[in-house]
Amino acid sequence: MASGRIFNFSAGPSMLPVEILEQAQADIINWDGTGMSVMEMSHRSKPFESIHKKCIQDLRDLLNIPPNFKVLLMQGGGSTQFACVPLNLLKDKETANYLTTGAWSTKAIEEARKYCRAHEVATSKSTNFTTIPDPSTWNVDPNGAYFHYCANETIHGVEFTLTQEMLDRIGEVPIVADMSSNFLSKPIDFSKHAVVYAGAQKNAGPAGVTFVIAREDMLGHAKNITPTMLDWKIQADNDSMYNTPPCYAIYICGLYFDYMKRHGGIEAVQELDRQKAAILYDLFDSSNGFYTNPVNPQYRSKMNVPFLIKGGNVDLEKKFLAEAEAVGLSTLAGHRSVGGLRASIYNGMPLEGVRRLADFMTEFKTKHEAE
Amino acid sequence: MASGRIFNFSAGPSMLPVEILEQAQADIINWDGTGMSVMEMSHRSKPFESIHKKCIQDLRDLLNIPPNFKVLLMQGGGSTQFACVPLNLLKDKETANYLTTGAWSTKAIEEARKYCRAHEVATSKSTNFTTIPDPSTWNVDPNGAYFHYCANETIHGVEFTLTQEMLDRIGEVPIVADMSSNFLSKPIDFSKHAVVYAGAQKNAGPAGVTFVIAREDMLGHAKNITPTMLDWKIQADNDSMYNTPPCYAIYICGLYFDYMKRHGGIEAVQELDRQKAAILYDLFDSSNGFYTNPVNPQYRSKMNVPFLIKGGNVDLEKKFLAEAEAVGLSTLAGHRSVGGLRASIYNGMPLEGVRRLADFMTEFKTKHEAE
Known part of the structure; x- marks a missing residue:
């Protein structure tokens, strides 16, 4: 770690590789x-146009985005996007499908209710959002304009990928994914998605840019x-320059994409994220209940x-936070x-940071287990 | 100037004082x-909360914003804001007043037509937007929800301040000003305005933040x-943190506000801007028609x-641009x-830059006058 730097486990904005900050x-x-x-x-200058173009091309390369998808850099x-999705996709339909799996998908369906009869396909609210509703219970309205889900719930730590059973339930309805907090942590299957969107401030750069990746037939409605x-x-x-874009944030995202490409691409990121998450979940599971994670193991988030x-x-939590802070966690x-x-533990969190946290947690457990 | 730096006369984003960049x-x-x-x-961290709070307080101090006005930091x-204005202010009214004085106020009225019968109070289109319509011709609908104007037209270089005659025409209708390109170049009379808004990327910082200063009774509708x-x-x-704000852009704006406060406040800025604009307009007016500015002298912009x-x-323009670029203009x-x-020539353009431009223009004229 560079002198004086700490390991910052913020849910976003979040750590950036120090190499990027040094370049900036x-x-x-x-x-x-x-x-x-x-x-x-x-x-509109040539230098910024080159930065903008390279940022988008590198993102396309990293995620292998098909040519019939547009990449938009937006704000807000x-x-x-919770409003953009119904505003852009409802067309003349009166309903849309929403899967509710935590705080963010709840906000998404609430916003959609301004514009349509938002149909809740299923909800895991009764479990305090610690799992994904069993796909066999999903009730998708085939007349809905689209199906919306949140791929990773930042607050509740629930993450999932669409299975064949889920896809069968969704049927022919276009699929829209909020990937704000696991974007760029693994490949995205664009054959299954019509629109994917994500804020930058978790895995892609600083706050102030939102990526929207939309299939061309989703535009113009x-x-x-x-x-x-x-x-x-x-x-x-x-080209996402209807007015002045958030140029500096786009530039930093571009540095990040370039960095990822040079460090093994999305597969290397995915493997590193897997290792980091395994360290923590393994520690919980071998802690004899000292540390517990409430989420169904099948849907544990690799990000949050x-x-x-x-x-x-609560007393031990306070001690934990104070002692962790004191050692730069x-x-x-x-x-x-x-x-x-x-x-x-987004992409910017080094493996070393998670190891240091795990070591701290092991020591903390030893010290307080008997209390 | 710091080593290798140039004078950049961009209409925005635009130059920042190098002292700010060095701090960043x-x-x-x-x-x-x-x-x-x-x-x-x-x-949500204490360090960022302190940055956010100081940014807003320094802006309040600089512009002497009354306590019954809220300062919002938005995106886009x-x-x-062309959409936000009607969406937030129409209430149950069906019309709103728009003064058209150039490209940006034209865009504002077009956007408003999505939501209401936007009433054009007057337009200077027939002059190619080289003046402000004579206030005696302004036809304000007193039932309109508000009166919207653009205080400085970035593209056409037309700037004005509301006169008593204009205020008399507007009457009791709440006044909304787009000050995107002359924000923070002079004091704002908040007794005359209900809402003022401005993007940051001209006089206040990098692109990605929009300031909305709204009287409390304008909120909630x-x-x-x-x-x-x-x-x-x-x-x-x-507190403008419904979701993650564009933190880094806010931080840079904060550095700029702090800089302005330490350098004499808004009065010092205004005097410097007056001097910079006078150098160029005086040069035009004494150039025997070699350089001309098409705008009614009464409404010449001090910014653009x-x-x-x-x-x-056009041939001389091309030569001018190439030769200017070669000497860092x-x-x-x-x-x-x-x-x-x-x-x-926004706030970030030093007096030295305008003097260098004027010297270059004088030389260019000498060289090409006889062609």
Whole structure:
């Protein structure tokens, strides 16, 4: 680790590889001999156009995005897309399908209710969102304009990939995925998706950019009440430069994509993420109940790892947070809505950080097990 | 100027004081001993909360914003606010007033037509937007939900402040101003405005943040079709952190506000901007028609200075751009929709840059006058 740097387990914004920050530091006053910071460049200038184009191409390369999908760089995060999805996809339909698996998919269906009869396919609310509803119970309306799901619930730590059984339940309805918090952690099967969207601030860069990857036939159907800036087709037709984009955030995302390409691509990321998650879950499972994760093991998130100490001992949680902070392991509190603890271990978290956390947790357990 | 830096006359994004970039450079890997970059911090963390709070307070101090106005930090630029204005302010009214003075106010009224009968109070289109319509001709609908104007037209170089005659025409209708391209260049009279909005990327920081300053009674009236993220009241109630804000862009804006406060505040900025604009307009007016600015002198912009060479000689324009670029005077082409040349001289452009441009222009004139 660079001098004075800590391991930051924030659920987002989150750690970036220090190599990227060092590159940004070197370039910040004068990018590539242009005499300007990227922050100062006209978005219509040749230097920024090259940055923008390379960012998108590298993302296409990393995720092997098919040519019939457009990549849009938008603003406003996943929450803005909660409105964009119905506004752009409902067409003349009156209903859309939503699977509810945690806090974020709940927000998505609530937003959709402004624009349509949002049909809840299934919900795992009765389990406190610790699992994915059994696909055999999914009740998909085949007349719905689309099927929306959240691939990883940041707060509840539930993650899943569409299985054949799930796909059979969904049928012919176009599938829309909120991948905000596991985007770029593994390959995406675009043959199964019509639209994928994600904020950048977990695995892809700083907050302020939202990626929308949409199949071409999903564009051009926006309702007439759609704000121009939220119309995917208009963004696509203008190469995501209908107005001034968040240039600097795009530049940092571009550095990240370039970094990933140079470090083994999405497969290397996936393997590293698997290793990091296994360290923590294995530690829980061998802790004799000192550390517990409430999520159905089948759907445990590799990105956000919530856990309790002795089933939810608040005093020990406070000690844990204070002692961890003191040794440079930061931002381990659970989301305020659910409490407990949470380690978010996105792409920018080095293996070393997770090992250090695991060592700390083992020591903490030894010290407090008998209390 | 720092080594290798150029003078960049872009209409936005635009130059930042190098002192700010140097500060950002020093902090980028480890902000204030936190062990994190600002890009990596949780937006709910104490360090970022302090950055966010100071940014807003410094803006309040600079513009002397009254306590009954809320300051919102949003995303999506002025173009997103073109939709937010009617969505948040129409209430049950069916019409709103728009003054058309150039490309941006034209876009604003077009967007409003999605949501209401947008009433054009007056337009200067017949003059190619080189003046402000005579206030005696303004036809304001007193039943309109609001009156919208653009305080500075970036492309056409037309700028104005509301006069008493204009205010008399507007009457009791709440006034909304798009100040995207002259925000923070002079004081704002909040007694005359209900809402002011502006993108950051001209005078306030990098692209990716939009400031909305709204009187409290303008909040809480959003139409039910308003995307949650575009609802000013929801943003106000959540201190502009309904979801993850564009943290790094906010941080850079904060550095800029702090810089302005330390350098004499808004009055010093205004005086410097006056001097910079005077250098160029005086040069045009004493150039015997070699350089001309098409705008009514009363409404010449102090931010964006469009000009022609010999009434629009395209060959000389090309030579001008190439020769200027070669001596580090960059991005002087006019907007693609109007052609000609344009020098944007926002707050970040030092006096030295304008003097260098003026010297270059004087030499260029001497060289090419006789052609």
